[in-house]
Amino acid sequence: MILVDMNQISLASVMMHLNITKRDSVDVGMVRHMILNSLRMYRQSYFREFGELVICYDSKHYWRRDYYPEYKANRKKTRNNSGHDWDNIFECLNTIKQELKDSFPYKVLEVYGAEADDIIAVLCNELEFDNSNTLILSGDKDFIQLHKIKNVKQYSPITKKYINGEDPKEYLYQHILKGDSSDGVPNVLSPDNTFVDGLRQKPLSKKKIVEWAGPMCEQFLPNDEIKRNYQRNKKLIDLTQPPEELFLECIKTYKDAPNGDRRKLLNYFIKNRLNDLMENIGDF
Numbered sequence: 001m002i003l004v005d006m007n008q009i010s011l012a013s014v015m016m017h018l019n020i021t022k023r024d025s026v027d028v029g030m031v032r033h034m035i036l037n038s039l040r041m042y043r044q045s046y047f048r049e050f051g052e053l054v055i056c057y058d059s060k061h062y063w064r065r066d067y068y069p070e071y072k073a074n075r076k077k078t079r080n081n082s083g084h085d086w087d088n089i090f091e092c093l094n095t096i097k098q099e100l101k102d103s104f105p106y107k108v109l110e111v112y113g114a115e116a117d118d119i120i121a122v123l124c125n126e127l128e129f130d131n132s133n134t135l136i137l138s139g140d141k142d143f144i145q146l147h148k149i150k151n152v153k154q155y156s157p158i159t160k161k162y163i164n165g166e167d168p169k170e171y172l173y174q175h176i177l178k179g180d181s182s183d184g185v186p187n188v189l190s191p192d193n194t195f196v197d198g199l200r201q202k203p204l205s206k207k208k209i210v211e212w213a214g215p216m217c218e219q220f221l222p223n224d225e226i227k228r229n230y231q232r233n234k235k236l237i238d239l240t241q242p243p244e245e246l247f248l249e250c251i252k253t254y255k256d257a258p259n260g261d262r263r264k265l266l267n268y269f270i271k272n273r274l275n276d277l278m279e280n281i282g283d284f
Helices: 006-021 028-050 063-067 073-080 086-103 116-130 141-148 168-178 206-212 224-237 244-256 262-271
Strands: 002-005 053-056 107-109 134-137 152-156
Touching: 002 006, 002 028, 002 116, 006 028, 006 086, 006 116, 028 053, 028 086, 028 134, 053 116, 063 224, 086 107, 086 262, 107 244, 116 134, 116 141, 116 244, 141 152, 141 168, 168 206, 168 224
Parallel strands: 002 053, 002 134, 053 107, 134 152
Antiparallel strands: none
């Protein structure tokens, strides 16, 4: 199975398009072509070893934001300062998402409350028991923690390289301690409001990270506040421990999702004037 982190793939195509055109808004036709051609190449390259594509999307609502309101709160400010027309961009990407659901022969998964990371993590854990080869298509290093699962590999379409070489358990322990600034999660020494209020994180030395990282980490943390922050980060960062109801809903959504009808592809390509992709329709 090829698990596609579709939000990352889609946004990478959008940013490439904006860099090429030097515009603030996007042309849905060009972005559609870029995204579909990427999916075609992924399937052509990896289908024989890993099987079919499964497209995984973030929900608009995240369970992590219910638990921790500051989660990814800094991203809206970053978008607003970018000068891009994000209403136009999201409208374009939602159009393409619906087209993938309606016209392509893949399972397209979106689970209320879940991010693509959650769906991918649940499926990796479930597939461990049937000896399936699984490829995660994403440059997101959060997935390194899943490399401990048998037969799971990760390929970054951005760097065009496999991501490997780090101990997944050690990476997770250190990631929890350091937090994740891109997601608005501060290190274990810093309070919840660090990024939303523009505060600096309290410095966490490499020596402390090495000293604390490990399965018995909480025993070494010096006070209750840091232990509380560690639990905060663990819940937000450890992909193997989603809420139970979300775990079950991800499995149900995968099992219930239709595979799509390959016969719809030709009419779709004709309607959207995708003539060059139509020549390679068998690659989809």
